[in-house]
Amino acid sequence: MIRTLPTSKTYNRCFKLYIVFYFFFLFAPLFVTCVLAFNDSQFPSLPWKGFTLEWFTANLPQRVGIFNDQINLDSIWVSFRVAFFVTLLSLAVGTCASFLFEQEDFRFKQGLYFLMLAPLVVPGVILGISILLFSNTLGTHFETSWNLDVELFRPGFWLVVLGQFSFIATLVTLVVSARLRKFDRTLEEAAMNLGANRFEVIWHITLKFLRPALIGAGAVAFLMSFENFNTTLFLVGYEATLPINLYLQVRDGSTPVINAISFLLIVGTSLLALLNLYFSRKSK
């Protein structure tokens, strides 16, 4: 049954086999995607026709590797910019929210807290369409009332940033709050007795204490934004992010370039994941 209890051999073997199968199931699609990025074939499928790096580096008429594929490179750059701004915005607002819910007291605190959790239980698609609708309503209103044409209210880069921010900020709040709860508030009192004001205390002491959580939350926010599809789908303008761009390519047939991009994404996110793990271990 468990470690300390005697168990039959068959039970142990079956359990082990199950776990092996589970991990096989978990990694098979990723493994195959990576391997086929290096296959010297026009299609991402077997048989194996030899090892090649052409899907990364080539610039031939029939084969354009990812490093020369301008459309995909552009979308990667868009995703990077979106993720950067979403991370910045979510960290700022999420940290404010953590201080608000952990250290302040005010009326309707409970209600506001539940409102803060709401984005977790609203499907991403719904979030996308409601923000699209609302920005459109605002846009129409500004145009008819004041004859103003506001770029922000039309689907595009900044609307994507805001849409992703609206739920990623909740995640940041939860991560940062968990760390802030462990903060010893007598340190604040000590600093205040020595003449520091509230903001000096937060800047010099509390934020230093929160740093590992902020780094961790930032990494998660960046990744969530970089990979977001559901909400982005409705808010995207002519600048497609990487997931949207990949989706359009996968839907209309695929080339090993997609495998090459996937390979880079898998390697990149794994590194980020391990780095995040390292920091979260350190903060404990």
Next chain:
Amino acid sequence: MLKGQKRWGLFFFLAPVVLWLFVMIVLPHIDLLIMSFRIENDEGQQIWSLKNYLNFFEEPIYWLTFARTAIYSILVTFLTFVIALPVAFYITKVVKPKYQGFLLVLLLLPFWVSELVRVYGWMILLRESGVINHFLLKAGLLKQPIEMLYRDSTMILGLVYTSMLFMVVPIISVLDSLDNSLIEAAYDLGANMWTILFKIIIPHATPGIVSGSIVVFMLTLGNYLTPNLMGGKNSLWFTEQIYNQFIASFNWNQGSAFGFLLLVLSSIVVWLGLKLTRQNLKKVVQ
């Protein structure tokens, strides 16, 4: 002086949070509700009407898709739970402690990778010219390649795969707090494996199972990518209806009604899940 500072501190933190929650969450959802009760009349003006909701109930394709999505989401949630429980149990209770950390990292790693990449991986495994067909043909088990993609079963496989993490992690964290001596005591008193499972493990793990199920159900219900790519044209997932109304037919009012119905369904299930097990949202997210 101190009191003034305190008020300023509150305002400083409150303002951005209120701005975020009202502008990005509350107002857009109110707008969604309003839009769903309006239609465009023949003169191109927006008027109040219940027509969008009537359409939903009168066209079988709409409510059938809705019911289908709900039922399949429940099925996916259940399957995810059945697969995840032994894995979580193995990692917390069975495996030697020195491998625990390693297995945990291995378990989480695939979920950091974009959902699109994972679904794409399944597509190149399962499609007619895919890797599994290649091996089956080679082994002589098949004469003709078969299309394994674009079936309900593959769509469910994909959805289970995508949402696995959100079930495994909460169950691991509750099982971690289960005292081994309870299981030992039950064992010494002669309980068999199933009794221990249903009388000790599952009752103890209920908070984790509930929070996992809620998240998995909600994510499955609102998933667009996996049903669309793995289920193909036959997937009939409700989010696709919403997408079609918004992007293809450009009927935003109808789309809003669909969106609101989906939101109501997901909220009801979350609420029921919490009520039935006497939990609250605050505890579940932590």
